Amino acid sequence: GGIITQTPKFLIGQEGQKLTLKCQQNFNHDTMYWYRQDSGKGLRLIYYSITENDLQKGDLSEGYDASREKKSSFSLTVTSAQKNEMAVFLCASRTGGGTGQLYFGEGSKLTVL
Amino acid sequence: GQGVEQPAKLMSVEGTFARVNCTYSTSGFNGLSWYQQREGQAPVFLSYVVLDGLKDSGHFSTFLSRSNGYSYLLLTELQIKDSASYLCAVRDVSGTYQRFGTGTKLQVVP
Numbered sequence: 001g002g003i004i005t006q007t008p009k010f011l012i013g014q015e016g017q018k019l020t021l022k023c024q025q026n027f028n029h030d031t032m033y034w035y036r037q038d039s040g041k042g043l044r045l046i047y048y049s050i051t052e053n054d055l056q057k058g059d060l061s062e063g064y065d066a067s068r069e070k071k072s073s074f075s076l077t078v079t080s081a082q083k084n085e086m087a088v089f090l091c092a093s094r095t096g097g098g099t100g101q102l103y104f105g106e107g108s109k110l111t112v113l
Numbered sequence: 114g115q116g117v118e119q120p121a122k123l124m125s126v127e128g129t130f131a132r133v134n135c136t137y138s139t140s141g142f143n144g145l146s147w148y149q150q151r152e153g154q155a156p157v158f159l160s161y162v163v164l165d166g167l168k169d170s171g172h173f174s175t176f177l178s179r180s181n182g183y184s185y186l187l188l189t190e191l192q193i194k195d196s197a198s199y200l201c202a203v204r205d206v207s208g209t210y211q212r213f214g215t216g217t218k219l220q221v222v223p
Binding site: 035045090099104106 | 146148155156158161200202209210211212213214216
């Protein structure tokens with residue numbers, strides 16, 4: 001089996017700061033995703049990538065940048081953290097099989113002071 | 114507009130059943146998945162449906178009606194440990210874009 005590793009697990013930043021989250025997967029999956037989860041709002045797609053160096057915007061891409069320099073890694077940058085922002089960012093990769101099953105990392109919890 | 118809707122909360126009694134509903138309105142459809150998410154943990158895949166009807170997988174069963182934009186996840190013989198959030202996700206035509214619902218928090222009580 002494989003695993004998805006997100007770093008850091010907890011991230012505390014200041015208003016206006018640029019913050020980067022990293023995700024590594026060893027499934028050898030082509031497609032990777034970044035979702036944001038806020039309480040009561042489910043998962044909202046920020047960016048996804050179908051292969052190395054590919055980037056596709058999701059519903060919530062404004063205020064974020066992403067980077068996929070290697071097949072195994074996918075980074076997300078919050079370009080300017082908003083005061084009192086608090087959310088969990090989930091990275092996922094997708095199997096190429098018929099179910100399109102997503103495998104998720106444990107999440108990175110962001111708090112902005 | 115496009116969207117995936119789920120009720121926020123559901124409570125059921127241990128030993129009985131719970132039905133978690135999901136309604137969707139999307140421009141294209143290439144299947145619907147269900148995930149379980151325990152508090153503070155990552156979502157875990159449960160089931161995938163793309164054809165109409167009931168798919169029985171034992172403790173979890175899933176139903177789909179594409180014409181009505183409706184699915185449900187049925188949990189039978191509930192145990193306390195089934196208390197979790199249940200998320201449905203609709204895939205677009207390409208199969209790549211997966212839009213999640215808001216999730217239903219199921220509480221199983223004794």
